[in-house]
Amino acid sequence: MSSSTVKYSIVVVSLLAMSACGAFRDRSHDYRRAELSKPLELPPGVESDALGDRYVVPGIESHTVLPGEFSLPRPEPLTKNVGTAEVKIQKLDDQRWILLDGTPNQVWPRVRAFLDRAGLKLGDIDGEQGIMETEWRETEPGAPLERFRFVLDQGVQVGTSEIHVLVQNRPGEDFPEVSTDLQREDQMVRVLAQYLADSEAQGTVSILARRGGSESKGKIFLEGEEGNHYLRLFLPNERAWAALGLALTKAGFEIEDASPAVNKYWLSYIDPEEELGWFSRMIGADRRKRSRYVVEMKMLGEFESVILLNYQKGRRLRNDEREALLKRIMGFLH
Incomplete structure (x- = not known):
């Protein structure tokens, strides 16, 4: 017989012996047998104001016991994926977007501040749809012109937002459905996400970007x-x-x-x-x-x-x- 088997047998025998002696008596239901004790009696001449009940539970004049058995559900775990003031870049195939806490009308002024800091001039604005479009600009002499569209949308979870970026650097009146330069889109998403992560949320709420509204309900x-x-x-x-x-x-x-x-x-x-x-x-x-x-x-x-x-x-x-x-x-x- 190996030493580990001997040790295991000794542990089991010891536990059984201790259990038989009552060393592990279950005390979880002792409170059910608790009885009310008599009030503390003080000697004559001693005031009892300091010993009085400050939170007296009123008596129940009448009550009805409901039939059946009931189980108390467990409290819901904190499974919210997005943490406070956390900014993430999400990806799916060639798509990428920014996910962060805050409703679209709270995130809107922060994106506006980023555009001002980056020197991007705004062209068209659609607050109802949460869209900001920049004007065409020249990055360097001889390089193609470019412009950006930023779309603020309600996130899947309540109280979150998504920011989608679209880049256009080819001639055309309307924005394409997919960026014409995915590498440039990726750069802009990373720069914007870093700015949002570094900047402090000021609690500013814009009357624009009504998409999702102030009472956002998620998706x-x-x-x-x-x-x-x-x-x-x-x-x-x-x-x-x-x-x-x-x-x-x-x-x-x-x-x-x-x-x-x-x-x-x-x-x-x-x-x-x-x-x-x-x-x-x-x-x-x-x-x-x-x-x-x-x-x-x-x-x-x-x-x-x-x-x-x-x-x-x-x-x-x-x-x-x-x-x-x-x-x-x-x-x-x-």
């Missing part, structure tokens, strides 16, 4: 009746699929398989908040339950989709479990 919503909750997402289909895959990974799901052809992810998940018993923690064993789910994204249009969550084997999810998992995924979508 993702938890909808559905009790027991049939789902997520509704307003993003281009390609970006929605990529954003969902990234959110699942960040939310702690392990992607076992993915099929863009049917818009499904097959997942496994271990609840990080599930508590282990003291014995499992002592011997280093992780006996938390691994659950397997399937997430399906149904495309309702070019810019709209819904996200459904179920067990892989067809078993029905509990109402509170589905809602909690969808909220967790929702917190990491951006």
Whole structure:
């Protein structure tokens, strides 16, 4: 018999002996047996004002006990992906944009300040759509003229904004759908993101850039009746699929398989908040339950989709479990 086996046997025997002796008596329900004690009696002539109850709980004259059993839900985890005053550059294929905290009407004056600092003269402005366009300018003698379009849009999460940059350095009256110089676009996105990260938010709110408004509601919503909750997402289909895959990974799901052809992810998940018993923690064993789910994204249009969550084997999810998992995924979508 090896020394490790002997040590393990001694630990187990010792634990069983200690348990039999009552060394590990469960005290978690002792409070249920607590009784009210009599008020403290003071000797005659001693004032009791300092010992009085400052926060007296009023009595309940009548009450009704509701039938059935109830479970208190866990508090929602802080899964918001975008931190305070954090600026990120997001990418999808050849697309890139800036993601930051603040509604579009809060970010608008900060972008205006950047344009003034960079010496870019504004041409057309559309505050309703959150669009700023610069005038044509010459970067150096003999080089093509260039101009920029900055689009401020509501972010996926509540209270966030996205800034998209479009570069045009070829003759034309209208801006193209894609920048004519992707390298120049990337440079401008990086410079603007660095400026926004370095500058302090002054809390200025512009009456322009009404896109999203002061009561911004984001682009993702938890909808559905009790027991049939789902997520509704307003993003281009390609970006929605990529954003969902990234959110699942960040939310702690392990992607076992993915099929863009049917818009499904097959997942496994271990609840990080599930508590282990003291014995499992002592011997280093992780006996938390691994659950397997399937997430399906149904495309309702070019810019709209819904996200459904179920067990892989067809078993029905509990109402509170589905809602909690969808909220967790929702917190990491951006």
